[in-house]
Each structure stands twice: as C-alpha cells, then as structure tokens.
Amino acid sequence: MIKIIFKEHSGAVHEVTGTEGESLMDVAMNNMVPGIDGDCGGDCACGTCHVIVAADWANKLAQANGEEDALIGMTPDKQDGSRLACQVVLNGDLDGMEVTLPEFQM
Amino acid sequence: MSTPLTADFIVDPYSVPLDSIDVSDSRMFLHHTAWKAYFERLRNEDPIHFQKESDFGPFWSITRFEDIQFVDKHHELFSSEPAVVIGDMTEELPLEMFIAMDNPRHDEQRVAAQPVVAPKNLAEMESLIKERVDIILDSLPIGETFDWVDKVSIELTGQMLATLFDFPQEDRRKLTYWSDLALDLPEVTGGDGTHEVRNAGLQECFQRFNELWEERTKLSDAERADKFDLISLLQNSEKTKDMVDRPMEFLGNIMLLIVGGNDTTRNSLTGGILAINKYPDEFEKIKKNPGLIPNMVPEIIRWQTPLSHMRRIATQDVELGGKTIKKGDKVVMWYASGNRDERVIDNPDAFIVDRPKARHHLSFGFGIHRCMGNRLAEMQIRITWEEILKRFEKIEVMKEPSYVKSNFVKGYTELLVKLTAK
Numbered sequence: 021m022i023k024i025i026f027k028e029h030s031g032a033v034h035e036v037t038g039t040e041g042e043s044l045m046d047v048a049m050n051n052m053v054p055g056i057d058g059d060c061g062g063d064c065a066c067g068t069c070h071v072i073v074a075a076d077w078a079n080k081l082a083q084a085n086g087e088e089d090a091l092i093g094m095t096p097d098k099q100d101g102s103r104l105a106c107q108v109v110l111n112g113d114l115d116g117m118e119v120t121l122p123e124f125q126m
Numbered sequence: 127m128s129t130p131l132t133a134d135f136i137v138d139p140y141s142v143p144l145d146s147i148d149v150s151d152s153r154m155f156l157h158h159t160a161w162k163a164y165f166e167r168l169r170n171e172d173p174i175h176f177q178k179e180s181d182f183g184p185f186w187s188i189t190r191f192e193d194i195q196f197v198d199k200h201h202e203l204f205s206s207e208p209a210v211v212i213g214d215m216t217e218e219l220p221l222e223m224f225i226a227m228d229n230p231r232h233d234e235q236r237v238a239a240q241p242v243v244a245p246k247n248l249a250e251m252e253s254l255i256k257e258r259v260d261i262i263l264d265s266l267p268i269g270e271t272f273d274w275v276d277k278v279s280i281e282l283t284g285q286m287l288a289t290l291f292d293f294p295q296e297d298r299r300k301l302t303y304w305s306d307l308a309l310d311l312p313e314v315t316g317g318d319g320t321h322e323v324r325n326a327g328l329q330e331c332f333q334r335f336n337e338l339w340e341e342r343t344k345l346s347d348a349e350r351a352d353k354f355d356l357i358s359l360l361q362n363s364e365k366t367k368d369m370v371d372r373p374m375e376f377l378g379n380i381m382l383l384i385v386g387g388n389d390t391t392r393n394s395l396t397g398g399i400l401a402i403n404k405y406p407d408e409f410e411k412i413k414k415n416p417g418l419i420p421n422m423v424p425e426i427i428r429w430q431t432p433l434s435h436m437r438r439i440a441t442q443d444v445e446l447g448g449k450t451i452k453k454g455d456k457v458v459m460w461y462a463s464g465n466r467d468e469r470v471i472d473n474p475d476a477f478i479v480d481r482p483k484a485r486h487h488l489s490f491g492f493g494i495h496r497c498m499g500n501r502l503a504e505m506q507i508r509i510t511w512e513e514i515l516k517r518f519e520k521i522e523v524m525k526e527p528s529y530v531k532s533n534f535v536k537g538y539t540e541l542l543v544k545l546t547a548k
Contacts (some may be wrong), residue, residue, distance in 0.1 A: 065199040065492035068485075087169045087199070090494050093233065096244035124245045126501060 022115045026071075030125040038110050044119065045069040045105035054095045055121035062106035067091035069105040069124040070098075074118040081108055096126050144172055149187055149460065150180045150212055150393065152316025152533040155434065158526065162475065163465035165189055173521040182212045184439070185456040186449075191386045191467040191488060193447060194459040196439060204438035204457055206495060210535045212402050212458055215312040218322065219328060221378035225386075225495055229535045232494065235379065238363035240292060243358050243502050250354075251289070255506055259513045266545060270525050274541045278510075279395040286506060287387050292355035292381075293338065304331040305388040306417040308381045315534040330376045330541040339370045356383055360433065360461045390432040391503045393537030395510060396527070397430030398422075399540060401477040403523040407480045416515050424478040428487035432440050434462040436491060461488040462536055520546035 021037040024047055028034070038047035047105075048056045057068035064087050069125075073081065078101045084092070088107045093100050136142055137160045145153040147164060154161045168175050169191045175187040188194050197204050210226045224235035241247065262281050266272065281476050284298040293301060309326040332398030335357070342350065342357050350358050360366040360379075369376045402409035412418050438457045441449055450459060465488050467473040490497035497503070514521070524542040 057485055059487075059490075060195065060492050061483075062488055063199065065195060066490075066496060074202060084472070090229075090233075094240065094494065094496075094498075096238065098242055124247075124248070126243075126500065 022110050022112065023117075024110075024114070025116070026055075027118065027120045028053075028055050029121055029126065040111050042110050043106050044071065044103075044108040044110065048105060052087075053065075055125070056105060057125045058106065064088055064091065064104060064107055067095055067104065070095055070107075070122050070125055071103055071119040072099055072122065073085045073101045073103050073108070074120070076099060077114065077117045077119075078103075080113050080117075095122075097122050097124070097126075101124045128132065128395050129132070135160075137163075139167045141251050141534060145178075147172075148177055148180050148184050149175075149463075150177065150185070150316065150533050152296050152531050154530050155533060155536060156531055158529070160439050162466060163436075165460060165466060169467055169469075170417050170465060174449045174451075176449070180382045183317065183456065185212065185458050186451055187463075188446075188457060188459045189454060189463040191464040191469075191470040194461065194488055195417065195462040195492050196446070197457060197459050198246055198436070198488075198495070201494055203441055205441050206232070206436075208434045211309060211315055212456075212494075213311070213316075215314065216311065218321070218325065219377075220374055221370075221381060222375040223378035223382035225382050229494070234484070236498065238360055238366040239383065240335065240498060242254075242354060242359055243499050245548060247354050248505060249503055250511070251286075251502065252290065252505060255286065255482075255509050256471065258282060259510050263510075263513050263517055268545050268547045274399055274521075274543045275392070275396050275505070276540075279392040279538075282395065282506065282510065283388050285504075286391070290356055290383070290387060291335075292353065292357065293334075293339070297334075300331075300334070302383055302388060302411070305384045308385050309496050309532065309534055315532040317530075317532050328377065328381075331380070332373065335376070339376075346387075349354040386497070387499055387502075389535045389537060390497075390499075391506050393432040393530075394430045394503070394507055396538045396541050397432070398426040398507065398511065399521055399543060400523060400527060400538075401426060401429050402521065405477040407414070409475055412479050412511070412517060416512065418479050419508055419511050419515075421481070421484050422511065423504050424484040424487060425477060425479060425481050426473075426507060427489045427503070428465045428484065430532040430536070431462045431465045431487075431489050433489070434532075434534055435460050436495070438497060459488075463493070517548055518545050519548045524545070 023037050034053045035059040036051035045058050045062050061065035061070045088104050092102050149164050152287045175191045177185050188197055205228050206226050206437045207228055222231050223295055233436035281304050284302045287301045288295045288298040304327055309315045360369055435458050440451045440453055440455045442453045468474050490500045524544055527541040528539045530537045
C-alpha cells in the first residue's frame with residue numbers, strides 16, 4: 021500500500037492509501053477525498069482534478085505531457101507543482117507523498 | 127406536441143434509409159422527441175455517420191459519448207478553424223473568435239479573458255447573483271400564467287452579461303438581442319434570420335462596444351487595473367490590448383462571450399423547469415433535500431445540453447470506429463447525442479437529480495476549448511434553484527414549450543408556467 025496525504029484548501033487533511041498503478045485521481049475518488057471533480061473520468065480532457073504536489077515530491081513524478089500542460093495552463097490558480105491527478109500514477113517511490121487541493125476546480 | 131412541422135420533415139427516423147438521415151436539419155430540434163430518436167438510431171447503427179449532402183455541405187456526425195470525447199480532446203487532429211458551428215460564417219462579416227482558433231492564438235486570447243471567471247471574481251459575483259435572483263423571483267406573478275423564458279431566464283442572464291462587460295444595465299436586452307442574431311442564419315445553423323437584420327444588429331453591437339472600449343481607455347492604468355470586466359481584461363493584456371484595431375477579431379470575441387454567457391445558461395434555466403415538470407418525483411426529492419441542488423445542476427446541464435454540437439476539420443486522415451475521416455473533412459460532435467448515450471449514461475433520457483457521476487457530461491466540451499464560464503453558469507443555476515425552493519411550492523408548465531429553430535442552440539423561445547407560492 022502507498023500512503024498519500026491530501027490537504028484540502030481549508031486545511032483538512034486526509035491520509036489515505038492506494039496501490040501501484042492507480043492514478044492519484046482514483047485514490048482520491050476511492051477514498052471520498054472532497055475537492056476533486058474529475059468530470060472527464062480521468063482522460064486528461066477537462067482539468068477538474070487539479071492538485072498541487074509538494075516540491076519535494078514533484079520531481080519524483082514523470083513529466084507532464086503537452087495535453088496536461090495545456091489544461092493546467094487554463095487554470096487561473098495554477099502554481100509550481102500543479103498537476104492533473106488523473107495523470108499521476110502511483111508507484112513505490114511516492115509512498116507518503118503530500119498533495120494540496122486548490123480552492124476551486126475550474 | 128403543438129409545434130407545427132412542415133410536411134417534408136419526417137419525425138420517425140426509422141422510416142427513412144440510414145444513409146439519408148440528416149441530423150443537421152434544424153427542424154428536428156423543433157420537435158421534442160424527433161432529435162432524440164434520430165440520434166439514437168445513429169448511435170446504434172452508424173455512430174460515425176457520413177452525410178454526403180446537406181445544407182452545410184458534406185460532414186461526419188459523431189454521436190457516441192466516447193468518440194466525441196476523443197475528437198474534442200485531440201485538437202491536433204481536429205482543428206477548430208475557421209468555425210465551430212456547422213455552417214461557415216458569412217463572408218461579409220468573417221468574425222474571428224478564440225473558440226474558433228487553434229494554438230498559439232487560442233491560448234493567448236483565452237488566457238486574457240479567463241480571469242473574469244477566476245475564483246476571486248466568482249466569489250464576488252455570488253452575492254450579486256443572489257441579490258438579482260431575489261429581485262427577479264420576488265417580482266413574478268403568483269397564480270397567473272407567464273413566460274419563464276422572458277421573465278426569468280433572459281432577465282437573469284442579461285443582467286449577468288451586462289455585469290461581465292460592465293455594460294449599461296438599462297440596455298441589457300440589447301445583449302440578448304445581439305446574441306440571438308449572431309448565429310441565426312439558414313447557412314450557419316439552420317435558423318430563419320436574414321442577413322439584413324443580422325448585419326444591422328451586429329453593426330450596432332460593434333459600435334456600442336467600440337464606444338465602451340474608448341471609454342475604458344480613458345481610465346488611468348491604476349483605475350483599469352482594479353476593473354474585472356471583460357473589456358478591461360482585454361485591454362490589460364499585452365496580446366489583446368490592441369484588439370479593437372482588428373475589428374473582426376474584436377467583434378468576434380465579444381460575440382463569443384455574449385453567446386457563450388447567454389444562450390447556454392438561459393436555456394438551462396428554462397430546461398430545468400421543464401425537467402421537473404416531466405419528472406415531478408425529482409422535484410419532490412429536491413424539495414425534501416435541497417442539499418441535492420449541487421448535483422442537480424450538472425444533471426440539468428446534461429439533460430438540456432444547451433449547445434447541440436461543435437464542429438471541427440480533420441487536419442489529417444483519422445481512423446475512428448472503423449471509418450476513415452479524411453484530412454479536410456468536416457466533423458460534427460453532437461453533444462446532444464453523446465449526453466443521451468446509454469453506453470455511458472444509465473437511463474439517459476431520464477432527469478435524475480441524485481444521478482451518480484452527474485458531472486460526467488459533454489455539455490462543456492473537453493480539451494483546450496472546454497467552456498470557460500462553466501463555474502459561473504453552474505453558480506447561476508444553483509443560486510436560482512436555491513431561491514426557487516424557498517419561494518414556490520409548484521411551478522406548473524401550462525403548455526408544451528416552443529423551441530429555437532437551430533441545429534446549434536438547443537433551447538426555448540417560450541415556456542408558459544404558473545406558480546404556486548409556498
């Protein structure tokens with residue numbers, strides 16, 4: 021099991037677990053973490069699973085592709101570490117990763 | 127159903143040969159079941175359907191949810207230029223707008239306009255919307271038949287649009303008028319409008335917005351930096367600050383924002399009223415539990431699907447569902463069909479306020495052209511329903527609605543209702 025720590029914009033913290041190969045979006049949805057919409061169902065097509073990955077963890081992730089960058093570029097509150105949760109796939113290196121949720125999904 | 131149909135439109139899609147089915151015929155949308163039946167047949171028998179001849183030339187119809195999502199997402203395979211409605215814009219006014227641009231221009235212009243619907247602005251708009259909804263709903267007659275489209279849907283979206291542009295509120299109906307004109311031509315969306323009326327209207331619109339632009343330029347930089355209306359935002363961005371010198375681009379983007387913020391929310395506000403009349407148990411559910419409203423809002427937007435389609439042009443040969451779409455072919459994504467696709471949505475014709483995964487719908491599109499004002503639209507609809515529930519026991523539809531004649535704007539010209547107070 022891989023531990024993920026989601027922090028809501030309000031400060032509420034959810035410590036949940038997922039398995040290798042699941043996306044960060046799946047993990048949030050499976051554990052009822054609020055604040056992720058995932059309108060397109062995890063197809064990198066809507067930008068409503070926006071999360072901000074803590075700096076220490078961001079460099080452990082595979083680079084965002086052009087599609088993901090394009091959608092994040094449309095989010096007014098994007099920041100360093102902004103990713104789409106549907107595009108972040110869990111592996112053992114990510115055990116304990118901290119992820120912050122934005123105030124709104126756009 | 128009281129909408130008259132001319133003799134040569136056939137309501138039953140199973141009585142015509144498959145290859146002669148033409149879903150671009152705008153008369154299909156005047157009938158409350160015909161469009162559903164036509165699309166259902168295409169989804170089942172020919173989901174990637176080639177139409178050899180139509181009033182809009184040859185085109186492909188994409189009718190299943192997942193195929194639409196594929197096309198919408200792959201903007202490198204399917205260009206949005208030169209237009210996103212089925213018919214090309216007329217040459218006398220070749221409007222340019224970022225929804226109908228590919229990158230890099232699309233991103234430059236969209237990023238300039240986007241802050242108007244950023245969270246900070248939305249939060250400020252919430253109380254304003256509530257105040258306006260209160261005034262509009264409190265002014266409605268109780269126990270008398272009236273037109274919900276005119277008194278509520280147009281009124282509310284018109285006031286909101288005037289706010290977004292910082293346009294004089296007293297002239298807000300002009301915005302509605304121009305919005306209705308913008309796409310209403312036989313060769314653009316199958317509408318009945320004329321070139322004379324449209325050109326005159328758009329000319330007036332352009333003049334008014336030119337004046338508005340000039341007024342705003344007289345503001346100091348500091349004054350303008352505090353303003354969050356769309357005109358000021360365009361003026362504040364390096365890439366768009368001279369847009370007024372490119373009239374077709376200026377007018378095009380103004381029209382985009384007017385139409386985008388008007389027809390869509392307006393027809394969803396009306397569609398929700400029709401939906402609770404067709405599914406009265408769902409109204410009871412929402413009355414008992416107003417906490418369902420945030421889930422009901424995307425369900426209304428799906429059920430209504432206020433824009434029937436978006437169109438693309440293939441940039442290369444693309445294989446899809448066993449067919450080869452050739453480079454240069456016109457491709458129409460029928461959101462109205464995808465949102466009724468039983469492969470993805472259970473019991474899709476039904477309006478279900480507590481539907482699971484209600485947000486998984488096509489009405490906002492997917493990919494880089496996804497609706498920019500989606501959160502504002504949802505907020506307007508949510509607040510309207512919260513306030514409706516506080517005031518009215520019953521909203522009774524008195525007559526089948528009249529529909530807009532368009533293969534693009536899927537909406538209502540009239541919905542007569544009668545209210546019972548709480």
